Amino acid sequence: xxxxxxxxxxxxxxxxxxxxxxxxxxxxxxxxxxxxxxxxxxxxxxxxxxxxxxxxxxxxxxxxxxxxxxxxxxxxxxxxxxxxxxxxxxxxxxxxxxxxxxxxxxxxxxxxxxxxxxxxxxxxxxxxxxxxxxxxxxxxxxxxxxxxxxxxxxxxxxxxxxxxxxxxxxxxxx
Numbered sequence: 008x009x010x011x012x013x014x015x016x017x018x019x020x021x022x023x024x025x026x027x028x029x030x031x032x033x034x035x036x037x038x039x040x041x042x043x044x045x046x047x048x049x050x051x052x053x054x055x056x057x058x059x060x061x062x063x064x065x066x067x068x069x070x071x072x073x074x075x076x077x078x079x080x081x082x083x084x085x086x087x088x089x090x091x092x093x094x095x096x097x098x099x100x101x102x103x104x105x106x107x108x109x110x111x112x113x114x115x116x117x118x119x120x121x122x123x124x125x126x127x128x129x130x131x132x133x134x135x136x137x138x139x140x141x142x143x144x145x146x147x148x149x150x151x152x153x154x155x156x157x158x159x160x161x162x163x164x165x166x167x168x169x170x171x172x173x174x175x176x177x178x179x180x181x
Contacts (some may be wrong), residue, residue: 046131074167151156
């Protein structure tokens with residue numbers, strides 16, 4: 008299997024499943040523990056050539072537009088003290104997307120610590136892929152700014168943008 012997409016939730020995966028019926032789309036779960044376990048399970052069972060984690064994210068950086076799709080070049084775990092901090096890097100970056108750094112956190116609105124976006128799975132995903140030597144990428148659609156109330160999040164529009172972008176990315180690997 009060439010490329011497997013890991014998506015945190017079925018809500019995020021549904022538009023992709025409809026648009027890409029032949030794609031290998033797996034649910035990763037929400038949070039670092041679920042993402043690490045799902046990533047390891049997919050690697051063990053399917054031996055993909057590449058893995059892509061994709062979903063929505065919040066942005067700290069207001070130069071990133073809501074609904075913009077970005078490639079995450081590196082991740083860190085936001086709540087760890089600096090002395091334990093590790094910068095996890097992507098194995099590859101899909102062409103044509105702005106490269107950003109992500110803060111993997113267990114709660115919305117954690118301090119940015121020099122990153123442009125936040126999510127809940129990226130560092131765990133990169134860590135497991137690195138341990139297994141699997142080329143990996145992370146693609147996120149920004150649904151909100153981190154200080155937005157939940158009512159201002161643009162999830163549907165972000166998922167549409169993510170679907171279009173992932174359709175283009177997967178076409179490169181066929």
